[in-house]
Amino acid sequence: MSSDSDVEAVLDLVAKRIDVLRLLDGERVRKRTIAEELDYSRSTVNRTITALTDAGLVDDAPDGCQATVVGSLLAEQYDTYVRGVADILTHRQLLASFPLDAEFSPKVLADAEVSVPRGSSPYEPYHAIEALLERASGQVRVYVPTFTNPRGIELATRLSAEFDVEIIFDRELVRELRSDVPDEVETLSQLEKFTGYETTDGPDYSLVVVDTESGAEGAVIVHSTERELLGCIVTGDPDATRWLEQRYSDIRAESERLDTLP
Incomplete structure (x- = not known):
């Protein structure tokens, strides 16, 4: 040895x-x-x-x-190793917004499309996530601790009309949705292809896994504690998407099924 x-x-x-x-x-x-x-x-x-x-x-x-x-x-x-270090250093400003104990794999950065709000393109991260969802051809899985996109429920409803959609909500977010937009979430919860969960033990970032015609793709959406969208990381790398799928699966294992949202 x-x-x-x-x-x-x-x-x-x-x-x-x-x-x-x-x-x-x-x-x-x-x-x-x-x-x-x-x-x-x-x-x-x-x-x-x-x-x-x-x-x-x-x-x-x-x-x-x-x-x-x-x-x-x-x-x-x-x-x-060198490529991984370079990816981390390239996107360190975005990664620095994660909590100190955040569970995150550098695999997600490999060959990823990283979008952050810019002066001339403040909505670039929103467009990147919506483009990912538009590539859906099968199941869509989402973990979301908070909505930074006001079109979140609308997007979920549109997708659930066509594909199997699972969304894990932070429990506090469920309370807010029930209070703020009861009609919209009632429409969503009645869709046959939609399944909702809630948890109190998920990460501070959002997570998306989408089945597309070319295979699984995924994303991590980063936001501040004030619900300001800081950026998103979209990837189709097989190792990255496997990690995202496992991370989603781990979160769902600690979640409770929601029969209805409202």
């Missing part, structure tokens, strides 16, 4: 020489070509290949050098 110091040494080597591992991933490359491609001196290449070979990351043979399975896997994981 590798010691902690051995692991740290290999991680440091991968970070420093990831460019070499990428070049050697999948085919043999002669040292002269490595030097030319990466603009390294021959001595630097020799030292690098020796270090990577000693660590078991590269196979050095007379006909060239090639990453081993271990080297290839480490290069892939390193690149995945």
